[in-house]
Amino acid sequence: MSELATLGLARAHEADQIARMSRDLIEAGLKWSWTASRVRRHIQDRDSSVIVARSEQRVIAFALMHFGDETAHLNLLAVDPQWRRQSCGRRLMEWLLASAEVAGIRKINLELRADNACAKAYYESLGFTVTGLRPRYYEGVETALTMSHALARR
Ligand SMILES: CC(C)(COP(=O)(O)OP(=O)(O)OC[C@H]1O[C@@H](n2cnc3c(N)ncnc32)[C@H](O)[C@@H]1OP(=O)(O)O)[C@@H](O)C(=O)NCCC(=O)NCCS
DSSP, X not given: OOTTOEEEEOOGGGHHHHHHHIIIIISTTSOOOSOHHHHHHHHHOTTEEEEEEEXXXXXXXXXXXXXXXXXXXXXXXXXOGGGTTSSHHHHHHHHHHHHHHHTTOOEEEEEEETTOHHHHHHHXXXXXXXXXXXXXXXXXXXXXXXEXXXXXXX
């Protein structure tokens, strides 16, 4: 990742930026479900981790993961188009994988839109494998791919 960007926990006032990025970069063409208030709730939830990469105080990438007892679910992850292929996504995932290991998580699960070849390649490069298909997962129409990453137990 560029030296100009730093990683940290999201702050409540960044929920608006994160929600807008989710709407435009992840949920495009679907109903906007990750609104600012929903993102803010996760920032304040002790069972969730919302992390961001910032450049000049602006959020340029983010991830939102919810921790259960033994599995975690990655709900959102996106990088501003101008910052892609500069390892922002990799750095976010390395943070999440490290925190999941410390928390004793056995597996991280996620869904993505089945036609999202870039994200599939990105997740595969970080050790995720495809575990299945969920037809009509998004709004009863669009198919999701499910992927997961098993973690070594400490
Ligand atoms: C998927 C996404 C998060 C990747 O972020 P990124 O910061 O560009 O990823 P990185 O630079 O860390 O790439 C890490 C590795 O992933 C793979 N990768 C990333 N983008 C890729 C692409 N478009 N095509 C193929 N492989 C890709 C590569 O192996 C890459 O390593 P390399 O650059 O050394 O070849 C980004 O493209 C994005 O925000 N997409 C839109 C939102 C989205 O689809 N989110 C995921 C579903 S919720």
